[in-house]
Amino acid sequence: xxxxxxxxxxxxxxxxxxxxxxxxxxxxxxxxxxxxxxxxxxxxxxxxxxxxxxxxxxxxxxxxxxxxxxxxxxxxxxxxxxxxxxxxxxxxxxxxxxxxxxxxxxxxxxxxxxxxxxxxxxxxxxxxxxxxxxxxxxxxxxxxxxxxxxxxxxxxxxxxxxxxxxxxxxxxxxxxxxxxxxxxxxxxxxxxxxxxxxxxxxxxxxxxxxxxxxxxxxxxxxxxxxxxxxxxxxxxxxxxxxxxxxxxxxxxxxxxxxxxxxxxxxxxxxxxxxxxxxxxxxxxxxxxxxxxxxxxxxxxxxxxxxxxx
Amino acid sequence: xxxxxxxxxxxxxxxxxxxxxxxxxxxxxxxxxxxxxxxxxxxxxxxxxxxxxxxxxxxxxxxxxxxxxxxxxxxxxxxxxxxxxxxxxxxxxxxxxxxxxxxxxxxxxxxxxxxxxxxxxxxxxxxxxxxxxxxxxxxxxxxxxxxxxxxxxxxxxxxxxxxxxxxxxxxxxxxxxxxxxxxxxxxxxxxxxxxxxxxxxxxxxxxxxxxxxxxxxxxxxxxxxxxxxxxxxxxxxxxxxxxxxxxxxxxxxxxxxxxxxxxxxxxxxxxxxxxxxxxxxxxxxx
Numbered sequence: 001x002x003x004x005x006x007x008x009x010x011x012x013x014x015x016x017x018x019x020x021x022x023x024x025x026x027x028x029x030x031x032x033x034x035x036x037x038x039x040x041x042x043x044x045x046x047x048x049x050x051x052x053x054x055x056x057x058x059x060x061x062x063x064x065x066x067x068x069x070x071x072x073x074x075x076x077x078x079x080x081x082x083x084x085x086x087x088x089x090x091x092x093x094x095x096x097x098x099x100x101x102x103x104x105x106x107x108x109x110x111x112x113x114x115x116x117x118x119x120x121x122x123x124x125x126x127x128x129x130x131x132x133x134x135x136x137x138x139x140x141x142x143x144x145x146x147x148x149x150x151x152x153x154x155x156x157x158x159x160x161x162x163x164x165x166x167x168x169x170x171x172x173x174x175x176x177x178x179x180x181x182x183x184x185x186x187x188x189x190x191x192x193x194x195x196x197x198x199x200x201x202x203x204x205x206x207x208x209x210x211x212x213x214x215x216x217x218x219x220x221x222x223x224x225x226x227x228x229x230x231x232x233x234x235x236x237x238x239x240x241x242x243x244x245x246x247x248x249x250x251x252x253x254x255x256x257x258x259x260x261x262x263x264x265x266x267x268x269x270x271x272x273x274x275x276x277x278x279x280x281x282x283x284x285x286x287x288x289x290x291x292x293x294x295x296x297x298x299x300x301x302x303x304x305x306x307x308x309x
Numbered sequence: 310x311x312x313x314x315x316x317x318x319x320x321x322x323x324x325x326x327x328x329x330x331x332x333x334x335x336x337x338x339x340x341x342x343x344x345x346x347x348x349x350x351x352x353x354x355x356x357x358x359x360x361x362x363x364x365x366x367x368x369x370x371x372x373x374x375x376x377x378x379x380x381x382x383x384x385x386x387x388x389x390x391x392x393x394x395x396x397x398x399x400x401x402x403x404x405x406x407x408x409x410x411x412x413x414x415x416x417x418x419x420x421x422x423x424x425x426x427x428x429x430x431x432x433x434x435x436x437x438x439x440x441x442x443x444x445x446x447x448x449x450x451x452x453x454x455x456x457x458x459x460x461x462x463x464x465x466x467x468x469x470x471x472x473x474x475x476x477x478x479x480x481x482x483x484x485x486x487x488x489x490x491x492x493x494x495x496x497x498x499x500x501x502x503x504x505x506x507x508x509x510x511x512x513x514x515x516x517x518x519x520x521x522x523x524x525x526x527x528x529x530x531x532x533x534x535x536x537x538x539x540x541x542x543x544x545x546x547x548x549x550x551x552x553x554x555x556x557x558x559x560x561x562x563x564x565x566x567x568x569x570x571x572x573x574x575x576x577x578x579x580x581x582x583x584x585x586x587x588x589x590x591x592x593x594x595x
Contacts, residue, residue: 011494012411018403019420022464026423029430029438029461036441087337095334106586107342113515113578114345115522117549118352118571121556125564126351167344174341198327228431230525231549235556255433255525262437262529278437282430289429 030282037276039269048276054241054257056265061273063280065243069253072158073233074226077165082219084166085173089218092174093181094203105178112171120235123164128155128236131163136248148247156238159247164232169222176221176296180214181207183300214299220292228285230255254281349575356572359565369535369551372560379570381537385452385546386521389531392456392541393520397463398513404464405471405509410497428465435461436526444530452538452545455531462523463516470512474505511585518581522574524549548574 040048044061051062088108092101132153139149149159184207192206193199208215238250239260252260254277265271367378404424408417439458444450478501486496502509524547527533532544533554548570555567 005492008493011492011497012407015403015407015411016416018400019407019416021400022404022427022468023420023423025461025464026427026430028442029427029435032438032442033434036437084337084340087334088341091334091338095331096338104338104342107345110579110582111342111345113518113522113582114348115524115549115574115578117522117524117552117556118348118575121552121567121571122348122351124556125355125568126347170341170344174338198323200327200330201323204330224429228429228433230431230433231553235553255431258433258437259525259528262440263532275437275441278431278434282434285429285431286426289425293425 401467
């Protein structure tokens with residue numbers, strides 16, 4: 001488009017300025033958070049990430065318990081929602097008749113839109129008591145020997161947080177995997193079915209391998225969501241700043257410790273330590289999201305007419 | 310003969326495996342959508358009794374007084390949404406127009422990347438940033454800070470939907486307008502944007518619904534307030550914050566009201582999603 005009119009130049013400049021504001025905001029968040037964390041960065045250096053102690057009274061801050069909490073809850077959530085989510089995506093993309101596919105897909109979208117705080121209150125008052133009565137006794141009996149499920153269970157715990165996270169991550173894993181599966185060309189399926197394969201064999205050998213990197217991308221997107229999830233986890237994780245392997249005990253994640261303690265952080269160092277956790281969280285989700293986007297993008301791009309085994 | 314029997318037996322196991330795996334896939338989708346029904350059922354059951362006139366017209370009060378409500382939270386959420394929309398709608402639509410209409414430059418790649426990054430920032434980190442950047446220097450929690458935090462969440466959503474919807478508008482419409490001598494700004498604002506408008510508005514509504522449900526970015530910005538706030542420079546209540554505090558309360562009345570607040574949030578999200586689905590279907594039908 002050739003732009004000569006003054007009014008058009010002004011129009012472009014205005015939209016460009018608005019666009020630049022987005023850029024500035026993004027860079028600003030990174031720099032602003034970095035500056036807020038500088039006191040803690042200078043005081044603890046790398047020891048902050050490996051430090052086991054989180055003691056606001058002595059002003060000793062190590063973030064490892066929260067990194068551990070985030071890691072454990074997110075990985076459990078990813079494991080469970082990965083299995084179920086891909087299964088559900090297979091159903092939506094490969095098996096469901098279209099009259100069923102549309103409403104089910106819509107329900108998955110709705111699930112993704114329910115506010116985190118609603119999952120939190122449901123998790124605390126409905127899901128945690130349900131676990132205590134119906135699930136935890138069985139877990140203790142069967143898997144108590146592993147050391148992961150021991151002792152009294154009061155509700156708020158790493159286990160509850162992980163399971164609620166699984167439910168929250170499921171819709172995104174399902175929706176993205178479904179899109180990836182649907183972009184697998186039909187020639188893949190037809191070739192396999194033509195050889196006399198069953199539906200499942202077709203999915204297993206011709207569809208899933210083709211969609212592999214896209215599905216991994218969907219899982220990593222889910223991981224990004226799980227790592228940054230705050231309110232639901234804060235409500236059901238029980239808020240204890242120690243590393244415990246027993247999943248029935250309370251813990252804390254990076255996001256939940258900020259939500260719980262930031263308002264009470266009275267000293268500059270305490271506050272700065274929490275800001276550094278926010279910075280870490282930002283950087284982790286940034287890396288995770290970029291990686292996932294690349295995979296999903298490549299998977300959906302690479303699927304134009306080529307046959308792959 | 311023996312070989313044929315072996316093949317027949319093999320086929321039977323393959324069919325069995327097929328059936329088992331496909332059933333597992335069907336069970337999986339049930340596991341995915343079951344929480345929707347369970348959450349909706351519980352929130353409705355627990356929340357509906359709390360939704361009386363007091364809930365919508367009165368302030369929170371002492372925890373044993375049943376004649377209290379979340380009125381200031383509802384108004385507070387509306388105030389926060391007004392501020393955040395005022396910021397995010399022009400910025401989001403402007404940047405969306407720039408991306409779809411004046412595309413192709415390196416700046417666009419950078420901008421798209423920045424939008425993706427912004428939409429991936431954990432909402433709690435946005436809250437911490439706005440605190441450090443605005444609340445601390447001004448020494449006060451405020452509606453402004455809360456609104457700006459929500460705006461940062463809405464902006465990438467609005468940019469993306471605006472850009473996508475504008476791209477759906479046929480190029481021929483723009484060409485026709487330009488050929489008749491219309492300036493570019495007029496072509497975009499008077500001819501391209503109106504065609505995409507239902508989709509753009511839907512994108513804004515969905516972003517608002519998302520912002521209305523956010524709690525984490527408000528914790529250290531809007532803070533919450535048990536009274537009416539009289540100025541945008543003081544802490545303001547929000548529905549989500551009141552649900553959060555109510556859920557942690559030891560008192561039955563406050564817990565019940567938290568459920569009521571959760572129900573209002575869920576209804577808000579459901580209605581927006583349903584409406585937007587209908588609106589978008591109409592656009593695609595064009």
